[in-house]
Amino acid sequence: MTDSKASRLDMKRISIAFPGVKALTEVDFYTVAGRAHALIGANGAGKSTLMKVLAGVYDHYTGEICIDGKEVHIRNPKEAKDNGIQVVYQEVDTALIPNLSVGENIMLDQTVHDMNGRHLIHWKQLHQSAQAVLDKMNVKVSTRKLVQDLTLAEKQMVLIARAVSKQCRFLVLDEPTAPLSHSETEQLFRLIRKLKTDGVGIIFISHRLPELYKICDDITIMRDGQLVVREELAKIDQHKVVEYMLGAKMDGQFPQTETTIGGKCFEAKGIRDKGKVNNVDLYIRKGEIVGLAGLVGAGKTELCRALFGASETSSGDIYLEGRKLRINTPYEAVQNGLALVPEERRREGVFVEESVSVNLTAAILSRFTRLGPWLSTAKEKNASAEIIRNLGIKTPNGQAIVKNLSGGNQQKVAIGKWLLVDADVYIFDEPTKGVDVGAKRDIYDLVAELAGRGKCILYASSEMSEIIGITDRIYVMYDGSIIKELETRNTDEEEILLYSTGGLLT
Template sequence: MLEMRNISIDFPGVAALKNVNFHVEKGKIHALIGANGAGKSTLMKVLSGAYDHYRGDIYFHGKEAAIRSPKEAKQLGIQMVYQEVDTALIPYLTVGENIMLEKMIHGMGKKQLVNWKSLHRQAADILASLHVAISTHKRVDELTLAEKQMVLIARAISDQCKCLILDEPTAPLSQTETEELFRLIRLLKEKEVAVIFISHRLPELFAICEEITVMRNGELVMKEETSCTSPNDVITQMLGKTLDEQYPPHQASIGGTVLEVKGLSDAGIVKNLNIQVKKGEIVGIAGLVGAGKTEICQTLFGASPQTAGEMIVHGKKVNIASPSDAVRNGIVLVPEERRKGGMVVSESVTTNLTVSNMKRFSKFFSLIDFKKEKREAENMVQRLGIVTPSTETKVANLSGGNQQKVVIGKWLMGEADIYIFDEPTKGVDVGAKREIFGLITELAKQGKGVIYASSELADILGMTNRVYVVYDGEVVKEMETGSTNEAEILYYSTGGR
């Protein structure tokens, strides 16, 4: 159905794609995978019309297709659901308006009245076909991350979709929601829709996809039936080498308590939180999607108002009413949604690395020592292995894994004692995950207190010393990681007592 021939594209200082040949048959579920920066998302942005300065040819049903804009791609039935959901939705519009947005813009003539009742009925029918129970009258900025993802998928299939591209679609979804998504994908397959599935979660790819294409350094290096290959083979092709042990060894030298939280609550989901973190310790916060892990992290960082309880840092009670209060008291957060809350995407790598530590580069109260700022940014890029053409490159142009390293790097420049990581490996490849795990382990070795919040139970078991299991905004169990397993954590995560 779809063929891309000799696709190449360049960005300043980077050849992102080099003569890539890629094709997909109708009614097939095709996995597209590669390390961060391999070019898979770039290739799909070419196909979906987001990039128009590529070289090469695209054929649709055997006919050459001129795809130089998203509108032209959508006219052919090519729809893409991007990984960063908040950049694709309009927060102040309703669910129904967001789902039917394309039809409102392109499907109506000038000066035509909107039949709001019909619009919401059509949107509700689409959501019902997905078995998603969200009111179409609810504003998008009131939704959870998982709900926003389902709204985007509903919008994509609201038109005559012939090729659906899903970029890390399961990253914000719970297991139940993921199973519903897979049900939908199989339904689309029966209707002969081609589905291109981008993900770093190999078990999912092998469960749902029939074919797999692997990219590395802007080139296609492997294409196989999933039944004819294995996860280890795919990882080797992705990285160009075999992967070392995923979780770095962590011989904990645990000291005194750096953070103690007593009876902490927020205005929403967090209830009566009691936790403590010691020097050199990695403490896990485990739970399913929507359990309250992110809200706990935000409350500890002052990004969500505290309504009760107290926080004690180094034995001294502190008042954390804002993120600036948290930073002053040595508490920093690497948030789950890095593009929304962790960096300024339109600014350079240098700016993002130094923006939280400007006092270090100031002289005479207001003047900035730009040479020192650039020098330290370059040192941090080298230390963390951030792949970028230069420190002046916009962060928006980096891969997800390298963006995450920038978000972590800005806090490494400061003097924090307590690091909070909320889903730090979300949307990054296995190689970048290993590097991020190494950074977190190194912080613990330096005597920092680390909070590691994740719904990936294997990562919780591989990285932490102790774990608090969260259900419905409340800690329901505390365990030593070495004496538990995934089944026990999952039992308490689902409300077991």
Template sequence: MKGTSTMIEMRNISIDFPGVAALKNVNFHVEKGTIHALIGANGAGKSTLMKVLSGAYGHYRGEIYFHGEQAAIRSPKDAKQFGVQMVYQEVDTALIPHLTVGENIMLEQMIHGMGRKQLIHWKQLHKQAADVLANLNVAISTHKRVDELTLAEKQMVLIARAISDQCSCLILDEPTAPLSQTETEELFRLIRLLKKKEVAIIFISHRLPELFAICEEIAVMRNGELVMKEKTALTSPDDVIEQMLGKTLDEQYPSRQPSTGETILEVKNLSDDHMVKNLNIEVRKGEIIGIAGLVGAGKTEICQALFGASLQTSGAIFIRGQKVNIASPTDAVRHGMVLVPEERRKEGMIISESVATNLTVSAMSRFSKLFSFIDFKKEKRAAEDMIQRLGIVTPSAEAKVANLSGGNQQKVVIGKWLLGEADIYIFDEPTKGVDIGAKREIFGLITELAKQGKGVIYASSELADIVGMTDRVYVVYDGEAVKEVPTSSTSEAEILYYSTGGK
């Protein structure tokens, strides 16, 4: 054992999936009342290790101990008996959209109550849920349906559910990805509160500044192995990145010499039925423009309005100087405009299908023979070429995309549009939840599109990426583009000023 304060010890944990040894004899321990960082490149094994601990994967080899006693954890129910709760990155897969906030928070208690054929006391249920939210300092009505919430609100509901039951170890998988700075600070306040109560926190994130701000220990995984475990105060971000990648990281943002051409997209006074107000932007060939703003400012709504995924109430869109009617995503694709969405699992891929199917689904006409028969050999070659071109880590083209890491899923979502004939690419938070190495690769793909003369819209709340990647920036506040600035003459501080309502 590592000492009397060791709560959890995982010994020689190994697990295999078809064609992949995901974990290789990993030894990992967790101290009570300590905030641990767990980091690694996409596919390194960090989420897999935590799914073993939380009971999602029961076919592992090795042993798990709680307070020195061996524990048989082969299911989520087993893990919860030891107080292990995991909040996953993809919030919509863990919540029931047509139920209320209160019902989602108290879901475990509802199920157990119904299992004993007991009546549900709705008033008491909502009061208990409201008390949990009050402890989080989160102002969400427990009677509101989950499908009416923002991403940030859904994340807080999941965290509230996790701590509503007895929780001795809370695992957070990219918890701050959908949160604003204020919401992140609230989450950190909660984490520190749980630490005082001797709850162990395992924090999975790719945002190194956050890890160094709140975590006491940092563990790094690479290729299914634990390669580093150190006190945060005794290491540095550069050391961590080098351990993650097995090499030093080159310059994060690709160098480029912008060469812009004619205007390819012009938007005049566009409004939707929800949030977008009088949007005026233009994009030139070979140009990367930024849509910058805080979480909830309206960036995603702008991307959806441009792509025809929301009801347009006024305004006009011109492509190559011609006014076009984009009333649906089909219209947008027909006019050469594509969207890589923020919620990739929900909106950007067919999660139950193969990598090959997801890569080729938007360009099936390229593989059709006479009478609409599909040339499957040609389709497979195209998919395999794209896998190699993008460096997608997968056992084969036939592997299910659901089994890939977040960064590789994002490459698949981007890759499906590269096989088409698009001229305008909209990226909504394209590096959300991907590691620093995969970010560099995605930045390279976007830069290459601009070099080919494509028009690129890059929407992000990561202001450093906005400054590092774009030529011009439109700053969004409350659904409006309130400021336009050349990137070369602005800064993160100025963008943040206008993002928070500055005049």
């Protein structure tokens, strides 16, 4: 799995620019095999860009990359892999082929690059090799199952299996725990510890600071495309890490606001979705932030989609201000005053190949048309500029392509488009997944501000501290059902976690 000769990786004086943006400026980064190295920074700090340089995704950088003191040529992904550098990206669906099997996805690189002119594939051997990798990782997934039928967590593990299926000297993990449950995260950490023992160097990108202290040995912090500090992790505490990331002290993580909660406004009764959601009842009052807590796989995302008309197999009744709504499609949901910020922003929340302006105005395009189908680009530009300014979206301008923004800024775009709609009910599904502490605070402030305007907020999250910090009331989900309703001020993370794991069920 590893080559013991590769003991140190150096990236020296790395600089790279994109139209209108200097992404990296003279960055020096190094890590050592057999250790886990945390690479962190606020969204837009340049950490993902630096790793894409290492992975050969970007070839127009300046500077050099060395392994054990010898410069290596990396200008495309194959050259990176040939040098033992493997990357597992955060957005799993863009890295896997959905209509191929788990085994085919795991052994994809070998199938494509190691055929040596042969045109036949030994399918039994392929699945045996893939199964051997999964067994070593202790992952229980059939190699013959189609990737499109996997859960998000299973897809993540398949990607990691692919990465370690070849000679791997340095493994980059970009937000690997974002889609994983607590037990799956512990399983991943056991794998990382084994890889470290085998002499693999791990570069670990995460915004979950407590995780870093569980698994990482060293830390590099970036800000505004430059290196800020490199240190042994044990020598720096979490508060100092946040200061380095933001360039300033951060006061409270959650907004301290007093909101007047009105009467019952939104109500859902008997919501079902063939085994995913089981007869759920819930309600939200005006100005109330209601948390939807539960572990990965509890059914939170499925419930959010059912409420928004995004599942063809769901059923149940939905009421707004006592009026029964007909919602069978997302279009009908929007027409009836509902908005959804989905968990998988790149696949469902934004048009990654379109501009920021196009994304921000997509949900209410009719407001910017005149004389029939003609679009008023001036009105669109002005409206999007206001949202960009209000949300602090870091982008050169409204014409920048969304896929080139950082994850946190993509999330702000996914949220921002609904502000122009002025919905009555806002459904947030894991809105802070994969964003830094600064962007999280921006999102919390936005949610609090919407509640202050009398909007109904359903806030789904597997982060217990987040649920406690921002909500007024909590529904806890387990195995597709709501098993407990809690007043936030009268509960704590321990009680929520207890119910989330099925505890105290009678």
